Amino acid sequence: MDQQSDNFTPQDNPDNLQINNLEQPQIIQTPTPPVIPKQKHHLFLWLLITLVCIGIISGLIYGFRNSIKSMLASNNTTSHSLSGNYHFYNSPKRLGNLNFFNDTSIFGTNCGTSRIINYCPPEYSANQLLYFQIGLTPQNQPIIIVTNSKYDNSQFQVTLVSIETTPGHYTILSKLSPSFISTSTTNNNSNMTSTASLAAEVNKNVTINTTTVIPAFSFPQNINIAGMSLYQPGSTPPYNSMIGSFLNGLPNILTLDGMSSNTVNKSSITKLGQNGLQTFYEVTALNHTNYQVKEIFDVIGGVYGANYVFNSSLEDQSNYNYNGTSGKPVKIRWNDGQINNSLYGYATGGGCGLPTGYGIIKNLPSNELIPAGTTPNGKEIYQLPTSSALFKNLYNTYYGYNPNGSINQIPSNLVNLSPTQYQNAHAVIIEKNAIGEYVIYLKENMTTGGGCGKPVIYLYPTKPTIVNVQVGAKITASKPLYTKYGWQNILANPSGTLIYQGKKYSSLYWEGQGLGIYPLINKGTIVPHNQVLSTIKSQLKKQGFNKTEITNFLSYWQPKLPNTPYTRLTWLTTPQMNELAPLKISPKPTTIIRAFLDFQGLNKPIPLQSQTFITPNRKGFTVVEWGGLLRN
Numbered sequence: 355m356d357q358q359s360d361n362f363t364p365q366d367n368p369d370n371l372q373i374n375n376l377e378q379p380q381i382i383q384t385p386t387p388p389v390i391p392k393q394k395h396h397l398f399l400w401l402l403i404t405l406v407c408i409g410i411i412s413g414l415i416y417g418f419r420n421s422i423k424s425m426l427a428s429n430n431t432t433s434h435s436l437s438g439n440y441h442f443y444n445s446p447k448r449l450g451n452l453n454f455f456n457d458t459s460i461f462g463t464n465c466g467t468s469r470i471i472n473y474c475p476p477e478y479s480a481n482q483l484l485y486f487q488i489g490l491t492p493q494n495q496p497i498i499i500v501t502n503s504k505y506d507n508s509q510f511q512v513t514l515v516s517i518e519t520t521p522g523h524y525t526i527l528s529k530l531s532p533s534f535i536s537t538s539t540t541n542n543n544s545n546m547t548s549t550a551s552l553a554a555e556v557n558k559n560v561t562i563n564t565t566t567v568i569p570a571f572s573f574p575q576n577i578n579i580a581g582m583s584l585y586q587p588g589s590t591p592p593y594n595s596m597i598g599s600f601l602n603g604l605p606n607i608l609t610l611d612g613m614s615s616n617t618v619n620k621s622s623i624t625k626l627g628q629n630g631l632q633t634f635y636e637v638t639a640l641n642h643t644n645y646q647v648k649e650i651f652d653v654i655g656g657v658y659g660a661n662y663v664f665n666s667s668l669e670d671q672s673n674y675n676y677n678g679t680s681g682k683p684v685k686i687r688w689n690d691g692q693i694n695n696s697l698y699g700y701a702t703g704g705g706c707g708l709p710t711g712y713g714i715i716k717n718l719p720s721n722e723l724i725p726a727g728t729t730p731n732g733k734e735i736y737q738l739p740t741s742s743a744l745f746k747n748l749y750n751t752y753y754g755y756n757p758n759g760s761i762n763q764i765p766s767n768l769v770n771l772s773p774t775q776y777q778n779a780h781a782v783i784i785e786k787n788a789i790g791e792y793v794i795y796l797k798e799n800m801t802t803g804g805g806c807g808k809p810v811i812y813l814y815p816t817k818p819t820i821v822n823v824q825v826g827a828k829i830t831a832s833k834p835l836y837t838k839y840g841w842q843n844i845l846a847n848p849s850g851t852l853i854y855q856g857k858k859y860s861s862l863y864w865e866g867q868g869l870g871i872y873p874l875i876n877k878g879t880i881v882p883h884n885q886v887l888s889t890i891k892s893q894l895k896k897q898g899f900n901k902t903e904i905t906n907f908l909s910y911w912q913p914k915l916p917n918t919p920y921t922r923l924t925w926l927t928t929p930q931m932n933e934l935a936p937l938k939i940s941p942k943p944t945t946i947i948r949a950f951l952d953f954q955g956l957n958k959p960i961p962l963q964s965q966t967f968i969t970p971n972r973k974g975f976t977v978v979e980w981g982g983l984l985r986n
Contacts, residue, residue: 439492440570440631442655445603446486446499454500454516454524455480457555478502486601488657491568495519499599499658513598515571516560524560526552530571570631573597573652573660579627579634581788583665584650597660604656607637608649626650626789634662636789639711642876644718644744645794647711664712668700668729668785668795686735688727688780700783700795713794715784718742720792723784736784736792740773744794747876748782749773750922750960753800768800770918770957776800806935808910809950809981811862812903813846816975819941821846823862826936831865840938861906865984868935875952877965878924886921887912890951893925896967898947899978907980914982916955925965926950937977944974951982 458476482502489497500514515530553562576585600606605618622638632652640647653659668684686694702712715738723736738745753776768779776782781800784792806827813821824840834841834854841862845853852859881889887908894904915921926934931948947970 440489440568442489442497442570442631442657443487444656446488446599446601446657449485449487449498451481451483452485452498452500452524453480453557454485454514454526454560455483455555456557458483460552460555484601486599486657488599489655491517497568498524501599501601517568522559525563525566526556526560527566527568528552528562528564529567570654571597571658573632574629576665577629577652577662579629582626584634584662585665586660586662599658601657604635604653607635607651607653607659608639632659642716644716644742644747645713646716647713648791649711664702664787664793666785666787666793666795668783685730686727686780686783689725694727694780696797696799698797698799700797702793702795715744715792715794718744718792723792726780726783729785733785736786737777737780738782738784740777745773745777745782748794748796749776750954750962753781753954770955806864806866806868806950807914807982807984809864809935809979810906810910811864811937812850812860812978813844813852813862814850814972814976814978815846815848817848819846819975820844822940824938825864825866826938827864827866827868829864829866831863833863834859836864866935872934873926873930875924877963878922878952879965880920880922880956880959880962883917883919883921886915886923889923893923893967894949894980896969897925897927897949898970898972899949899980903978903980911951911982915953918955918957920956920959922954922956922960922962924952925967926952931979937979939977941975943977945970945972945976946979947972947976948979950980953982 458478458480484501486499486501487496488499491497496518498516498518500516514526516524516526519525556562573586576583578584600608604623605620607623608618618637618639622641624636626634626636628634629652632654635651635653637649637651638646639649648664650662650664651659652662668686684694684699688694718738722739722742724739725734726737727735729735738748740746753771771779771781779797779800781797783795783797785795787793811823813823815821821844822840822842823844825836829836834857841854843854844862847853850860852862879889879893890908890911891904894907899907926949928946928948931950932946934950937946937948
């Protein structure tokens with residue numbers, strides 16, 4: 355021990371601790387010293403020096419460990435140091451495999467590889483999961499998110515939130531993983547599992563916490579930012595399925611609402627305000643010649659956030675209805691002296707996608723807007739001139755009706771209106787919001803709406819295969835019944851015949867609301883009434899559909915086509931459907947063909963860019979889906 359002390363140098367002391375007199379101290383004799391046996395005296399000194407050295411070494415190790423931990427946590431990643439001593443990064447830091455799971459079935463199963471009846475092995479192995487650190491708690495504990503490694507435009511993004519509570523031990527916070535974990539045994543979300551099931555699949559170094567909430571992650575259901583009233587769409591306080599991560603930094607923020615292939619330029623992101631640890635941004639999601647679609651997000655750092663919707667007195671979600679049988683009219687006083695008593699409200703978009711954005715006017719001087727009325731609180735309401743390109747686009751794209759009345763037929767006096775009549779019926783109105791944008795509102799009973807109508811899915815494996823299917827949509831009807839886990843353990847045959855729970859089916863059928871945003875209708879084909887059926891057949895064939903699939907499509911949709919001189923036919927393509935309502939199928943298909951018809955009855959042709967098709971090769975395991983837009 356004395357030899358080690360004699361050899362101590364400054365290089366052995368990286369923290370420059372003041373260490374003096376580590377050699378054996380001299381014994382100073384006094385006139386009446388206590389008698390200490392020499393052997394015991396050396397033992398006492400040895401113990402004393404040992405304790406001192408242990409203390410020094412422990413201090414060095416602790417300091418070195420924290421230094422390394424801090425260095426690993428930052429990893430040259432710029433972080434936000436926010437109030438409350440939380441730290442959140444501008445982009446996530448990729449970690450190695452933290453080995454949370456002994457069974458990864460919670461991330462999906464792959465029945466096609468199983469040779470055991472009624473058993474589906476996990477779709478992902480433990481080393482295929484991705485772990486990212488997104489920040490640090492005030493106690494310097496890493497905040498970690500987990501997702502699957504095959505996350506892309508056609509897959510679901512699965513996110514777990516965890517804290518490293520002690521070195522090597524992790525706690526999954528189920529309340530902060532709302533799109534993945536349910537504490538309810540009756541939850542019908544196919545992407546969710548019970549906390550009990552998750553607890554059985556994690557390793558011993560992982561625990562499940564069902565109560566803890568990190569204050570920074572408590573996104574308010576309703577909030578006022580920059581003078582605008584915002585709310586989380588369809589939320590149950592304080593969480594909803596729109597909360598999650600965007601793994602490639604703020605420009606990829608649109609992954610929060612399902613637009614997973616869209617990124618935005620930093621110039622298209624505007625800061626609206628701050629709410630404690632969270633920052634609100636307005637993002638330009640779509641940018642066209644005469645209008646833009648804006649979306650609002652509440653963001654922590656640059657990696658985690660929630661989607662918000664702009665609220666207005668013109669769009670009262672508590673009275674939202676399509677049937678017009680209940681609700682409260684928006685008491686707009688029109689400039690002709692009439693009071694709006696319609697039970698139908700106004701919304702910022704239509705279609706079968708989830709409306710998370712709002713449209714604003716672009717490139718139209720405000721002095722060209724036509725004053726139309728005032729709201730009860732005195733706000734001015736405007737209309738567009740019928741000569742404007744934006745008005746023509748809205749009239750041609752969103753003004754539709756169902757002449758057969760099979761679903762929510764609109765009043766007969768609003769059918770087949772001319773542009774001037776459409777304007778006089780106040781079908782499109784404009785309101786200026788708190789940040790100076792002119793927001794576009796469409797009247798519900800004169801606007802394309804409803805849901806995704808009878809999408810039908812065909813499965814054609816190359817050999818008899820057990821298949822699982824999930825749809826990224828809020829399912830409202832299905833056959834066979836769509837369960838909380840989707841359609842599981844389907845025996846699919848090369849002929850297309852399906853055996854599910856002992857019964858035979860030719861296809862899978864669903865209706866509902868896609869979780870993505872309905873795309874812009876700016877292309878299509880205008881055809882005379884007597885050519886509608888032949889054109890549909892031809893265009894389905896060009897998209898890769900076979901004779902049986904085309905026959906089935908027409909059998910369902912022909913009675914619902916408009917009986918007008920002309921019809922607009924616009925097809926949503928496979929990439930667009932993958933954004934609107936993504937499919938998760940295991941085993942993964944080789945070929946996916948999806949087509950979805952948006953149609954509109956017309957009295958006369960309108961200018962519209964033509965739509966072209968590329969016929970795919972049906973190779974390997976092929977999945978085919980057709981559907982159409984149910985209109986109000």
